[in-house]
Amino acid sequence: MNITKNNIDDLNAVVTVEINKEDYSDKVEKILVDYKKTANIPGFRKGHVPMGLVKKQYGKTVLVDEVNKLLQENLNKYLVDEKLDILGNPLPRMQEEFDWEAENFSFEFELGLAPTFDIDLKKNAITQYAIVADDKMIDGQVENIRKQYGKLTSQDEVTKESEVTGVFTNEEKEIENNATFSLDKLEGKKNKDKFIGAKVGDTIELNTKKLFENDHDLMNFLKVAHDDVHDLDIEVSFKINEANTRELAELNQELFDKLFGEGNVSNLEEVKAKIKEDAEKQFVQQSDQRLLNDVTEELIENTKFDLPANFLKKWIQSAGEQELTVDQAEEEYAKSEKGLRYQLIQDRLIKDNEVQVQFEDLKAFAMQMIRAQMAQFGQLNPSDKELEDIAARILSNQDEVRRLTDQLLSQKLLDLFKEKANLKKKEVTYENFVKEVYGDSH
Template sequence: MNITQEKIDNLNAVLKVNIEPADYEARVEKAIKDHAKKAKMPGFRPGMVPPSHIKKMYGKSILVDEVNTLLSDTLNNYISEQKLEVLGQPLPKLDDKQEYNWDFADNFEFNYEIGLAPEFNIDFSSKDKLTQYIIKIDDETLAERVKNIRRSYGKMTNPDVSAEDDVLYVQLTQLSPDGSVFDGGISNTTSVRLEQIKDEKIKKSLTGVKKNDEITLDIQKAYGNDAPKVAAILGIDESEAADLKSNFKLTVKNVNRLEESDLNQEFFDKLFGAGVVTDEAGFTAKITEELEMMMNQDAERRLQNDIYTYSIDKVQFELPDDFLKRWLKATNEKLTDEELEGGYKDFAQNLKWTLIENKIIKDNGIEIKYEEVFAAAKQSLDAQFRMYSPSPLTEEQLGQYTVQYLQNKENANKVFDEVKALKTIDHIKSVVTLDKKEIPYNEFKELK
């Protein structure tokens, strides 16, 4: 058996594999004998079918299987022994037109294209500068958060007249162009949250209304031509909502208002535990602290994304794009040419980042230990459980769930990749210059 490499350029090569009868004869004979021992055929006792009979009936298919297995093993071993950094997987050359008899005496030649990882250098230093945002909570964000928390612990009332934050329980009836009720048209009873109305003039027209009031509503204008929202309000399909031109008669059935909870000790104790907060100033400080903690997680995600983008732009190298596109098509039969072209840029960027990650990890001797993967998975699961349960799991329970979660190979690989990415980003952060900048949250949201 002989395998050679023909270098096309720095990113592409062809592997030629020659297989002779001596390379596969023993494997095929063994496979035929093993098959004979297990075969159940009429006229023969179980396990007593002669190998010659198996060879006559199934020999070619067994030969094909064994040659394919030998070919796969040969390619993988060669790539490993030669320490070739390949991208994707070897692809059979499409222009190979050789045909074989598969008569146990053929010499086989197979040609495979491979895409090679590029060679590149990474030279991050203190001269590379990125902004690290420190978010401060602005008055508007704080007031909105306080309002939402107080409403979460408040009570529902039914005032006579609506205000701008109320919810109207209404009947919506489709109208004809002349303003009359459209016979057989859309009709739905639903709730309308005034704060979700996009058009300020329409929102104002719905403020100050009372039970049984009727208003003509341009529903598309009210929701800014948001088809999913219009569909949900009317109880129709999104496609129908997107094409809808009609106005609707809105009849008020009821006015609902969620009153804000009083800022008293009972409210503070519900939120933070008995005696932790005792006055409004302490409440405001606590909410500010929690908000800044959440917002700085947003800032960290922003920094990580900026490092990713900066790295992709700074570390320049080419990929074997034509090969990778063929490989993607070969391994995704349903992938259309349009989908391939539309998604290839993102695929190539993610692949570039993976190559940068691998080089940083290798060049700097960075280790990723099981304990770190376990801790990351445990933290993620803990956060998920807390979303659905008010009482946290015990350490023992959380540990058991984490072990079970990581027994799934796909889950384990996912968390491993997350830890690898974080370690790579931490290394880059330790090398480049991070210019800290305080910024109000409302300005941070507007950043591109």
């Protein structure tokens, strides 16, 4: 057997695999001898079928099967041994007048080669947001806590201080959702006036455009998709089922102990410090995700290299269960090109910076996530054995292993970007972060 590679250009090559009779003849002969022993052909006793008849009936099928096995095994071994970095899979070149009656065979495969390129993490400065909880946010949280733990008093009629509970409906959009909100969440005097003076049991007709000050409230109260909520302009009905006022809870030690555990907080200033600390911990996750997205976009935009586009389109055509048309393959390639570019960039970053995910890293990462989830449900001090047992169950599931590996890899790449990228730090309030990153409509 002989395998050779001919480079067409930097991104395309053709591999030729030559298989000779001596590569397959012994194996084919052995299989046919076994067939002879077991063949059940009318007119002959089992095991006494003439070899000539066995070869005539099964010979070509066995030959094709064995040659194809040899072809795949040796081609794959060649790609590994030669350390060829290919995209997609080798594509067999169609040969007219291929003759299976010949003794020696030659097969050709097209290869799409991965490009070589350099990554410059320092090229352009990228904003790294440090989100702080300002006094306005902290005071708002204190107010929410006092409302949440305050005394609820039922009303027959809605006032401007009311909190209303009812059902939003719109038949055309199939909206029927229960919601509770205070009138200060509504945007504009006109909307608030529709509620003030209304009685429990009344139905109010509203338009969703500029109904709430925050589009995310509209999304949550109507249960519509994020992409659909912006500029949503439909009529909805709201039937008032309850109207209540809340007497704000007193800021006393009983409330502090209920919120933060006995004796951990003893005055309003300490409450505000705790709210600030907890909020800013959560903000780190959001700023980190934004940084990861921004560096990713920057790398895709400014790491220039060509791809073997024609090869990849041909490969996409035949890679799925059903063969695609040329136009469909073009469309799929256009949709997947950006992802492929980042995958190549990510692979290069991982290789150049020796980023690895070891099993012990994965186990520690899983235990950390489990501990955080248990803390949300009030289990603050689980034992190491308890964490290890849950982690072992999770890591026995291959889908979970893949999911956690991807998350941990993202975390390691984020750490790499924080260490090596050209970052410009910017301190913002959460409100300004949302405006700057997502725009005013969020």
